[in-house]
Amino acid sequence: MTPVVDASARDVEFTDYLAARQGAMLRTAYLICGDQHQAEDVLQTALAKLYLAWDKVHDKHAVDAYLRRIIANEATSLWRRAWHRKERATDDVPEGSPHHDRYDDGTDDELWALVQSLPRRARAVIVLRYYEQLSEAETADALGISVGTVKSQASRAMATLRERAPAHLHPRGGGHA
Amino acid sequence: MPEHDPLQETLHLLLRERADDVAHTRFGLDVVRGRARTIHRRRVAGATTAAALAVVALVVPTAMLVRGDLRADSVDPAGPSHTPSAIDTANPQPRGPLAWADLTGPPVIHTDDGSTLRPQVDGQLLSFAAAGDDRWLLQVSDDQGRSAEAVLIDDTGTVVMRQAMDSNMGLAGSDDELAVAWLDSKHHVVVLNRGDERPEDWGEVPDGSKPVEVVGCPDECGVVVNEPFEFTMTPYLVTADGASGWHGEWLSQVTDVSPDGRLATGLLPGNEEKLCWGLLDLERNRLEWRTCEQGNLTFSPDGSRLLATPPTTDGFGFFTEYLLDLDGGVLDTIDGGFTGQAWSTSTSWLTVDTASEGAPTTVVRHDLDGSTEVLDGPVSESFPFLLETR
Known part of the structure; x- marks a missing residue:
């Protein structure tokens, strides 16, 4: 039997979660989407789905994992990619102000x-593995795919980056030889 | 992370720095609730169009109505096995154009005579269907989308009946406005016949069942319900006396039943990676054709054509809509962004068009001669229009 949950108490609980975690989740969404507007849209939808399912998430320690998924x-999703294609005619990397950090030599932007x-x-695999620092199993769970798929996706993605990245980022510092 | 790989180390630092640059937008509870309402409406609309609570015409031979007895080799494939049915004699009246609801404020239903109706209900309108005699059955949810009621209103918008219902499943109408059906909160199939003020309880169906369409009324009403079966769905026919039949050998879900009750469209069992639809001759128990290029096939009011979408869409997004003949031939196509599509008359259909999620949205009528007319909008609201369930 589903326990009866007081609506106002539920909303207080959800609001507390929003205050504590939506900033971190927006950052993850941004890294996957590569666009602030899309990341906000994705997060808003994800939070709404979490809100609809809040009573079913019995283990509140697992909320982050659920929301990440x-x-x-x-x-x-196919649906969102369809809108995305329409809104941006190409799948090119978004143009934005170049990012400059304290070590900037153009490598980071590239x-x-x-x-x-x-x-x-x-990209989602890369973000979860190298930003969230999830294990392969946690990444597989977050994306609803097998560990083997996580391994192959990560391997292919890193191979692609390695092939195209500046030479000094290659293993054993090839660019500096 | 292996420490010797400079690329992985740089990647980690890069992602952290980029993430730290993100401007922090905070969504309040009200914003999240608003999006939740939109999502809930979409879910219900998807359940209504793609799956279905339907009252089905009992043109299926009686032998097929016993669960498990419908087998491909049990029917003479060439035999004119037509059984006289209510559909033959009821002479259903042609329906007027499809109605739509404006949800930008308190719901307003635009009816087929050009007038408007303001239902006197609170909460959000999730779906609605004509109940005959200028009455409408509404599915109304609370603001949180956690519970729903089936609400019957008269031609002034006044509530004359209400009952708790399954909040995740939509309504099922009949092609002739003779009955509407839904699932109540205990997963019982409930049917309201034209002229009645109280609905009939036709018994329980498994949790997760989706009603599709009501046919065969008034004499031999049935409701087509897609029921969960092992790891997939199976369509069943639910009737007042509890009889049921199934078409498991051909369809895993029924999408629509033709107005004369002789044909059905639905999803074919098979690889989930490739969704294929088919047209089933219910009398002959024969699959007439199949396609993996179109899906969500719905019959025009006269049963002569089909409206279709790509097989993988839930009816929302950018895709091509197809107009097909009953042999599966493509008569016409329309490309665009849609959040709804349904037949209006036998020669026209309505779409809810939008350039992107949350962008200006219109209700558009498409005629077979290729002409179009904007009936409502544009408005810049999220999910502002809802098409009538038929």
Whole structure:
């Protein structure tokens, strides 16, 4: 039997979660989408789906994983990609202000562009593995795919990046030889 | 992460730095609730169009109505096995144009005579269907989308009946406005016949069942329901006396039944990676043709044509809509962004068109001669229009 949950208490609980975690989840969504507007749209939809399912998420310690999975699915869904294709005629890397950090020599912008050129699913694998630092099993669970698929997607994505990345990022520092 | 790989190390730092640059937009509970309402409407609309609660015409020979007895070799494939049915004698009246609801404020139903009806209900309208005699059955949910009621209103919008219903399944109408059906909160099939003020309880179906269409009324009403079966779905015919039949050998889900009750479209069993639809001759128990290029096939009111979408879409997004003849031949196509599509008359259909999610949206009528007319909009709301369920 489904326990009766007081609606106002549920909303308070959900609001607390929003305040605590939506910033982190927006960052993950942004890295997968590569676009702030799309990331906000994906996160808003994911939060709405989480809200509809809130009573069914009995283990509140697993909410992050649940939301991450919705974000990844939303970002890679056929429906959203269809809208995306219409809104942006090409699948090119989005143009934006070049990012400059304290070590900037142009490498980061180049590498970021390469990450954004990866297929959505592979990009999601890369973000979850190298930003969220999830294990292969956790990444597989978050994306609803097998560990083997995570391995192959990550391997192919890294091979692509390695092939196109500046030489000094190659293993054993090829560019500096 | 292996420490010796500079690319992996740089990637980690890059992603962290890029993430730190993200402008922090905060969504409040009200914003999340608003999107949740939109999602819930889409889910219900998808359940209504793609799956279905339907009252089905009992043109299926009686032998087929016993669960498990419908077998491909049990029917003479060439035999004129037509059984007289209610459809033959009821002489259903042609329906007027399809109605649509404007959801940008309190719901307003635009009816086929050009007038409007304002239902006196609170909450969000998830689906609606004509109940005959200028009455409408509405599926209305609370603001959180957690519960729903079936609400019957008269021609002034006044509520005359309400009952708790399954919030995730839509309504099922009949092609002749003789009955509407839904699932109540205990997964019972409930049918409201034209002229009645109280619905009939036709018994329980498994959790997860989706009603599709009501046919064969008034004498031999049945409701086509897609029921969960092992790891897939199976269509069943639910009737007032509990009889049921199934077409498991051909269809895994029924999408629509033709107005004369002789044909059905639906999803074919098979590889989930490739969705294929088929046209089934219910009398002969024969699959007439199949296609993996189109799906969600619905019959025109006169049963002479089919409206279709690509097989993988749930009816929302950018895709090509197809107009087919009953042999599966493509008569016409329309490309665009859609959040709804349904036959209006036998020579026209309505679409809800939008350039992108949340962008200006219109209700458009398409005629067979190729002409189009904007009937409502444009408005820049999320999911502003809802088409009538038939």
